[in-house]
Amino acid sequence: MTPRYARHQRTTLAIATAVAAGALLTTGLSTGASAQTGSAAAKAPLAAAPTALSASARGSLVKEAQANASETARQIGLGTKEKLVVKDVVRDVDGTVHTRYERTYAGLPVLGGDLVVHTSKAGRTEGVTRATKSAIKVASLKPQITAAKAEKQAVTTARSLGSAKSAADGARKVIWAGSGKPVLAYETIVGGLQDDGTPNQLHVITDAATGKELFRYQGIENATGTGKTLYSGTVSLTTTQSGSTYNLTDASRGSHKTYNLARKTSGKGTLVSGSTNVFGTGTASTSSSDQTAAADAAYGAQETWDFYKNTFGRSGIKNDGVGAYSRVHYGSGYVNAFWDDSCFCMTYGDGSGNADPLTSLDVAGHEMSHGVTANTAGLNYSGESGGLNEATSDIMGTGVEFYANNPSDPGDYLIGEKININGDGTPLRYMDKPSKDGGSADSWSSSVGNLDVHYSSGVANHFFYLLSEGSGAKTINGVSYNSPTSNGSTVTGIGRDKALQIWYKALTTYFTSTTNYKSARAGTLSAASALYGSSSTEYKAVAAAWSAVNVN
Known part of the structure; x- marks a missing residue:
């Protein structure tokens, strides 16, 4: 999140989604409360609603789909140079299976080539949803510009957006199918920091024949003890005891952990812990050791986990039962929050003057939902x-x-x-x-x-x-x-x-x-x-x- 008075380049939540690599609702009544809980919908599963799959069951479906990927590619009309790589499998209550695939061409990743194959309970293909309708066909796999030139251009672009990085993290050959006719391209990633202190993970797609920039996106996305939170009051938190010490590790939700960066902008920080099973004071503080922001972040993480689990049967962001982790007290006066799919973590700044941490409940849900999007549609x-x-x-x-x-x-x-x-x-x-x-x-x-x-x-x-x-x-x-x-x-x-x-x-x-x-x-x-x-x-x-x- 970014206040409009703080930056002219970004004027709202600075959160991006990870595509090629990981990077802030009704009753029909006119008045009165409409605070329905997600669990109401979960009590009576709809025929086309997803079923809850155990890790082993999901793994078996993924393995089976990958084993049949070549035949699936043939059935849906892909070329001989194309291969499918399974990303995820969803099975509905009625037995319908939706298999999400990434695609390669001559061994190169096809960005914008993802697709979903919908299969009936009987195994019959009922439809395909494609990111691109264009046939993947490239005349030559020999680039006309060097990777070094693509990297140099990407660094120049990143620097114009505020990064101080002088070198890219490397360039790889890809097929760009995200817009227009598919072409051979380079994907270059530039790290460092953005102009407001947010970690930078700028992906630049460059035409390998002409050197023209085709696309760019930011890979950093701007989500039982007692928590005395700033925004949600006194709440229950699932914690872990180690000897005489309690820490913010939620073993019941994929071992989600909450860390304190203490004003740093890199690393995990220190796991939030204490001699009592109470975290936070319920009031704002400018101290980097204050645990109130951590209590809000931990509460937001557990409510988001439960929302997805009880509303959609989704077990964690990747639907694999593994929890992300949260970092609070990022930087000094950092007016933002972001999701980073590469570390699989949420990070929260403390706001202007370090007095307004960006750890409210809807922000936490927003951040972690960027992770869900990155691991499903990849918008x-x-x-x-x-x-x-x-x-x-x-x-x-x-x-x-x-x-x-x-x-x-x-x-x-x-x-x-x-x-x-x-x-x-x-x-x-x-x-x-x-x-x-x-x-x-x-x-x-x-x-x-x-x-x-x-x-x-x-x-x-x-x-x-x-x-x-x-x-x-x-x-x-x-x-x-x-x-x-x-x-x-x-x-x-x-x-x-x-x-x-x-x-x-x-x-x-x-x-x-x-x-x-x-x-x-x-x-x-x-x-x-x-x-x-x-x-x-x-x-x-x-x-x-x-x-x-x-x-x-």
Whole structure:
């Protein structure tokens, strides 16, 4: 997250998604509380909802899919030089299997070549969702420019964006299929730090024939003791005792750990521990040894884990039962928070003057949801797909907040309302009418893809609010909303629980790295059809909500 007064290059959460390598929701009632928990939807599994797979069961499915990858490639019409590499497998309650693949061509990774194969219980291929419809065919695998030239250009680009790094971390040959005709290219990664102190992991794609920059994205993404938190009150935390010492290790949730960086910007830091099983004081402090921020971060991590587990049957960010880790007190006066898929960790700054740590519940949910996106659809962090990436984290972060049902931080459709990032008590973003933040888009236009991804996310955030709560004025948990529509229509919401199920299913089975808003409409309609039927109220509501934000 970045306050608008602090930086002119980034004006909202500086969180990106990792694509090639790892890098801040409805009842249909007009008034009253709508704090439904995710567990309500989980009590009666839908036929097309994902089943909970044990690590061994998932491993077996992945192994089987990889063993059959050559035949699958032939069946779906890939060329002889192309191979499929299994990334993930999702099995629905009704036996349908969705297998997500990365692709190689002549042994080179194909960026933007990912696809999902949908197979019936009987083993029949029922469809393929592709990141690109273009055939992967390259005339020559011999580059016309050197890797050194591509690296030099990437470093120049990184330096123009604030990095002080003088050398790249290397360049590799790839096939770029993320836009236009697939071509031989170099992918170069430049590390170091960004201009606000955020770790840098700039990926630059360079045409290997012409030297032209084709694409760039940032690989760093801007998520039983007692925790006396700053934002969520006094909460229960699962901790670990070692002798007479207690530490913030959550063995029940993939051994998630919380570390204190004590103002450093590298390394893990020190595991937060103490002689009592109480962490934090419940009040703000500028001390780098204060444990309050750690208590908030640990609480956010456990609520996010439980939200995904109880709402979607997902066991951890990678769905493999392994917990990430959190780092607090990053840097000095660092007004941001970010997810980094390469370390599989969340990191939180302490805000302006080190007095407002960015560790609120919806921020934690937002951060870890970037990890979920990176390990499912892998939405490119640029253009419309980047807006969908950001919106996914806002949507799921909002879901976490409602799921937790914490009286100190009731669920709402405001993003970052607790952390005072603007300095005047206003939220960072609004889902009912995104333009209230001064920059986000309420509806789609041909120029949306040119906006910063934190602003283009407004279209999907608005869609989700309308799908959940509907249009018009209402009050939820004491917060007043008044959501408009671009076409003057009246939208009736289907409830947040169902809206979340539809978005998650689309993310995990129908979205790819290049999904744009038009494709997101198609993907969520496919998800609604699979979950509720193509003639259902839910399906019609998805169509109406997209039309209401001018995505047709």
